[in-house]
Amino acid sequence: MASLRTLKFLRQFHQKIMQNQKLPCVLINSFEEPYCVNEDHVADLKKRLNFVTMQEFLENKTHFGPKIQAIYIWGGKPVIDKELLQSLPTLKIIVNSGAGLDHLDLNLIASFGVKLANTPHAVTNSTADMGMALLLASARRILEGNEVATSPDTKSFSINWMGQEVTGSTLGIIGMGKIGYKIAQRAKAFEMKILYHNRNRRKVEEEQAVGAYYCAKLDELLQQSDFVLLITPLTPQTYKMIGKRELGLMKPTATLINIGRGQLVDQDALVEALQTGIIKAAGLDVTYPEPLPRSHPLLKLKNVILTPHIGSATHQSRRLMMENMVESLLAALSGLSIPNEVNLK
């Protein structure tokens, strides 16, 4: 079901189309990606928008170039560069799935006078759930336990597959934005002690509501936490913010969870820390590159859980992302104020 807001946009937009008798062209990477969560939604969208895939565009740039008014980015594709922007003189808006903007050159987009919107709210709950899922799975060694329980050799079956108790342990959240805060709410229910490090301190009432303590110094959080969870945007300031020195500050019994971006961590230093017992374990939804080459040492470590960048991969989130993207796009093309517009100034 489309939200009421979406329906309102669709109605307004439909009237516009009726006046112009033309469907706006939207550039997408390909229809193989999950632009929509089901066929009905795709069919519905196709009635309102004229999707042009990257392949079609590249095969006939002179035909499609002057027609495309919007670009949908899903999973970082299509890549937005100067050449592409130069070939789309009527482009009005780029709508990006997800919250992270690290794959986009915001100054470049602004210099072409193009608007940008993303879907920061749609991914909050699903990504927070993912953080907790990796934390719990690492603490209780769920993947190894599954191997033991399903192994053809029942001799390895053991009820002494020991893990770490989550209740009462200390969680250090690096990045206390919307997702970080939702994680803190979940962690509170697990009676965890919550520390956080963020560029800006949260309001005291917000801290009190989840029982979170602000660590102005990252080192303090690293030294005290049993679980260090990364969910901060990737910027030049946060690039490889967790390196050899920071891993060395963590407890040897600590686990690193990364649901932000792979490049927040120096991956070589992480491999070494996991191999030599500097830290106990890691749960990683993000790496660099994605996917990792099959020979990468992280794939061979028993104390690592890897998932394929699926923080927002729930039916509910993906559908909401799609709806939010459509709303922003239709608003931009109708000259209305754009929900979730990214400030490019």
Ligand SMILES: O=C(O)[C@H](O)CO
């Ligand atoms: O940026 C985000 O929100 C995710 O990484 C994409 O799903």
